[in-house]
Amino acid sequence: MSEVKRLFAEYVAEHRAGGEADPAAYLERAEGTDRLELAALIDAYLSRAPGREWDPQAYAGSPEQRLVERLVRELGEAPEGWSAVLVRLRNEAKLHRDEVVRRLARALGLAGRERKVAYYYNQMEHDQIPPEGVSWRVLDALAAIFGTSPQRLRQAGRLAGPQGVASAPAYARLASGDLAEAVAQGAPAEPGEDEQPLDEVDRLFTGGEEERGE
Amino acid sequence: MGDPLAGSSVWPPRRDQMGFQRRYDLDRLADERLLDYALAARAAGDRDTMADALARLVFRYRADLVRRASIKVPRADAEEIASETMADAVRASFRGNTIAAFRALVTRILRRRIADYYERRERSVDEVPLADEHGDADGARGPDVAIAPDETAGVLLADLVKRELESLSARHRRAAELYAIEGASAAEAAACVNAEFPDEDPQMSEINVHQIASRFREDLRRRLAEADAPPPARPPARGPEPQAPAQP
Numbered sequence: 001m002s003e004v005k006r007l008f009a010e011y012v013a014e015h016r017a018g019g020e021a022d023p024a025a026y027l028e029r030a031e032g033t034d035r036l037e038l039a040a041l042i043d044a045y046l047s048r049a050p051g052r053e054w055d056p057q058a059y060a061g062s063p064e065q066r067l068v069e070r071l072v073r074e075l076g077e078a079p080e081g082w083s084a085v086l087v088r089l090r091n092e093a094k095l096h097r098d099e100v101v102r103r104l105a106r107a108l109g110l111a112g113r114e115r116k117v118a119y120y121y122n123q124m125e126h127d128q129i130p131p132e133g134v135s136w137r138v139l140d141a142l143a144a145i146f147g148t149s150p151q152r153l154r155q156a157g158r159l160a161g162p163q164g165v166a167s168a169p170a171y172a173r174l175a176s177g178d179l180a181e182a183v184a185q186g187a188p189a190e191p192g193e194d195e196q197p198l199d200e201v202d203r204l205f206t207g208g209e210e211e212r213g214e
Numbered sequence: 215m216g217d218p219l220a221g222s223s224v225w226p227p228r229r230d231q232m233g234f235q236r237r238y239d240l241d242r243l244a245d246e247r248l249l250d251y252a253l254a255a256r257a258a259g260d261r262d263t264m265a266d267a268l269a270r271l272v273f274r275y276r277a278d279l280v281r282r283a284s285i286k287v288p289r290a291d292a293e294e295i296a297s298e299t300m301a302d303a304v305r306a307s308f309r310g311n312t313i314a315a316f317r318a319l320v321t322r323i324l325r326r327r328i329a330d331y332y333e334r335r336e337r338s339v340d341e342v343p344l345a346d347e348h349g350d351a352d353g354a355r356g357p358d359v360a361i362a363p364d365e366t367a368g369v370l371l372a373d374l375v376k377r378e379l380e381s382l383s384a385r386h387r388r389a390a391e392l393y394a395i396e397g398a399s400a401a402e403a404a405a406c407v408n409a410e411f412p413d414e415d416p417q418m419s420e421i422n423v424h425q426i427a428s429r430f431r432e433d434l435r436r437r438l439a440e441a442d443a444p445p446p447a448r449p450p451a452r453g454p455e456p457q458a459p460a461q462p
Contacts (some may be wrong), residue, residue, distance in 0.1 A: 012397040023285050036438045037431070039285050040371035044395045046282050047321060047372045051274030054241040064272045065298050066264055075308045077260045
């Protein structure tokens with residue numbers, strides 16, 4: 001039996017027995033191409049070895065436990081999408097949705113296009129629009145209205161993502177106020193629905209993120 | 215790893231089912247199911263159950279990741295690389311990525327982190343004074359990696375093994391995997407291959423397994439030696455044309 005084969009067999013036996021199986025202790029006993037071959041075999045073996053059986057005593061106080069505690073702190077809160085973040089910010093700002101839409105349309109230079117802006121803004125408040133389609137201009141304007149950062153809004157959109165695109169009737173059920181009614185009645189078609197070319201409002205809400213550092 | 219919930223029509227479980235699952239079944243859940251479970255627990259606001267599920271997953275693989283990383287980097291760095299590899303893999307699944315094969319994802323991340331480690335190290339070499347400028351040239355520190363830095367330093371050696379295996383026929387590949395890598399005996403490997411390829415004639419013998427494994431190792435050594443060879447030296451930069459000696 002070659003030296004590499006013998007060392008590898010010893011390594012596998014120690015690993016299977018639950019020993020420390022530190023590769024370094026084996027690799028220092030070989031040199032040159034033998035060492036490289038042994039390292040490759042150990043790496044390949046470990047990449048396929050069944051994981052450790054659960055052992056609560058070994059877990060207690062281990063680096064694994066510290067890592068899990070860190071991950072739970074970091075990831076433990078369910079992500080909040082636009083449906084939660086925008087509504088909370090709007091409530092904190094004590095603004096009715098119609099007022100947000102008016103300010104948003106004005107900030108975007110879209111005065112007179114409030115109906116369509118309302119349609120899209122409502123989709124954002126219900127996580128019903130692909131977040132990657134909403135431009136930074138829209139997020140900048142909303143951030144200024146709510147006193148937050150556009151990056152935070154972008155992040156919230158990415159975390160939750162859309163649940164599906166609302167239809168105009170769905171919008172009418174969800175929204176309220178004059179603008180909602182206007183949207184429901186003369187609902188601007190959803191992009192692509194009536195095969196109209198995309199206008200500026202469509203592009204701002206569905207055209208995608210421009211290049212921008214975050 | 216056995217999955218007692220495979221084929222279950224109820225997944226993710228309802229919150230009121232989680233206590234039962236936590237006590238009896240989590241240890242045997244497949245990796246991807248553990249992730250689903252942790253996500254369902256988070257959505258239900260049950261951080262304890264989320265931690266229980268992640269504990270199984272992290273405990274299952276982190277120690278072997280430390281071992282794998284320690285083949286390439288100093289032990290202390292290997293600990294960090296292993297932890298961050300696991301953390302990245304868990305984060306990826308919690309950020310909405312669909313994880314089809316958790317272990318494959320972990321290996322991809324490990325590969326990237328080791329490559330990054332060497333890139334950073336290479337970048338810093340030019341910025342850090344030489345060891346003897348710090349009075350550290352007495353050799354007291356010793357080598358800081360399990361394998362001395364070489365041409366394969368930033369490469370996962372398992373990748374080279376995989377490439378060699380992929381050059382074999384399916385039947386020979388299986389024999390080499392079982393006998394040369396996974397530690398099965400020649401008899402076990404032959405029986406397993408014959409069970410997986412029942413229509414092959416003749417059936418594989420123990421002697422065949424030895425021969426296949428022997429050739430596999432020879433070819434692997436050749437591949438490793440090639441990968442380890444320094445790249446061909448660049449041709450020297452063209453300098454000014456040599457001047458003819460001045461005439462006296």
